[in-house]
Amino acid sequence: MPFVTAKDGTRLHYEDWGTGRPVVLLCSATMNSRMWEFQAPYLAGRGLRCILPDRRGFGRSDRPWNGYDYDTLADDLASLMGHLELRDATLVGYAMGGGEAVRYLARHGSDQVARLALVCSTTPYLLRAQDNPDGVDPAVLEQVTAAMAADRPRYVSEIVAPFFGGPGATADSHTVSPQLAGWITGQALDGSLRASVEITRTLLTEDLREDVRGIGLPTLIVHGDADVSAPLELCARRTAALIPGGEVVVYEGAAHGLFVTHADRLNAELLAFAGQ
Template identity: 65%
Template sequence: MPYTTTRDGTRLHYNDWGDGRPVVLLGTAMMDTRMWEFQAPFLAEHGLRCVSYDRRGCGSSDAPWNGYDYDSLADDLADLLDHLDLRDAVLVGYAVGGGEAVRYLTRHGDGRVGKLALVASTTPFLLRAEDNPDGLDMALFEEMAQAIRTDRPQWLSQLSGPFFGGPEAGPSDPPISPELADWLVRTSLDSSPRAGVEIYRTLFTTDQRAETAKVTVPTLIIHGTADLGAPYALCAPRTHDLIKGSELVTYEGAAHGLFATHADRLNQDLLAFAKS
């Protein structure tokens, strides 16, 4: 099982499959490389070098107490790209991975990155503020944090319906098999509770409007209109407006878990973008 050690001594587990232009997959808040069950093999089979890794605190990577802010997460990504000496990479930032990728580009530059794909990304800013009046209330984060601390398995199980099926879906009726939904939910339990709370704090409270506007690499934005984790109106069109020349692809009626519910379409969109 391959690992790299970051500048602060944290060991990160990664997968490196295939040959060709590198595509680096940055996952959701608490899931690990297993969330890319459908994307990583497909991209590697179609002439791309597909790299995925477990964010610190998740999966088989180390779980330090600190380091879940965007600067630290971006530094982890930089250390992995340097370790593998990747060039002209396509970063695919999913949910919090989108914010992570944006922070990497503004903190470390685009010397190793040729393109950016933001899928269900939480950019540019989720929290309600005076100049972001339709944002999410801080009380929502506090409820999530308390649920993680109190009973993570129950919280994740209840979340599976809206995560895959949208706001009206219950935990027993996501648009994928119950076995797949249950397995994907259980991968999140391999994260530490501290990582879960602090990663959600980062994605929920960080204002990335100014830095998102500084992204200059070709960018593809993919987002579902029924996304509960990264509400469409707060995220996709605003990110699109901030990144000059970006392309926005909307999945009508799709929720947050596109990697599972719309795997075939997402695979084709990412392949076409990486190969263009």
């Protein structure tokens, strides 16, 4: 299996499929590269080279105690980009992967990147603050991390329905099979508890507004209007407002898991964007 070594010695696993213009697919917070089951084969089969890293702490990468802040994650990505000598790449950041992508651009520039796609991105800033009054209550962080520590399988299973079905969803109301939902749940548990807690802390507390404001690349922003994990108005709309000419492609009725529930549409959007 291919690995690249980060600055601190952490070994990071990645897949490298296909040939052509590179597309780097950055996964959601506690997921790993297997989440791109419906996107990577499609894109690689249509003339693009798909790079799928496992974030540190998850999947087949090493699970160190530290390094789950955006600066370190961006540096991990830079190690991969440099190792593969990528050029003219499209970065696709899903949920927390969007934060990873914009911090990478802020720290390392865009010499190797031509385009940015933010899908259900948690940018620019989730936490409630004086200058972000509509953000998430800080108490939610402690509630979530306590629930993870007490019974992580139960916590993950309870968020599957809203992940796929939006507000008020029940276990039977999302549009995926129980088997597929179980597969996604398994991925969310396939990481260390420490990594899951610290990634969640980073996701909620780090302010990426200045990073987003500095983006000067063609940017595709895709978001569902029923996303309770990264609300449309708090995340996609505000991200777009910070990017010159930024616009949001809204998927009506889509929750946070549109990489599964709206895979065909998302695949077509990414192929058209990355292939231009």
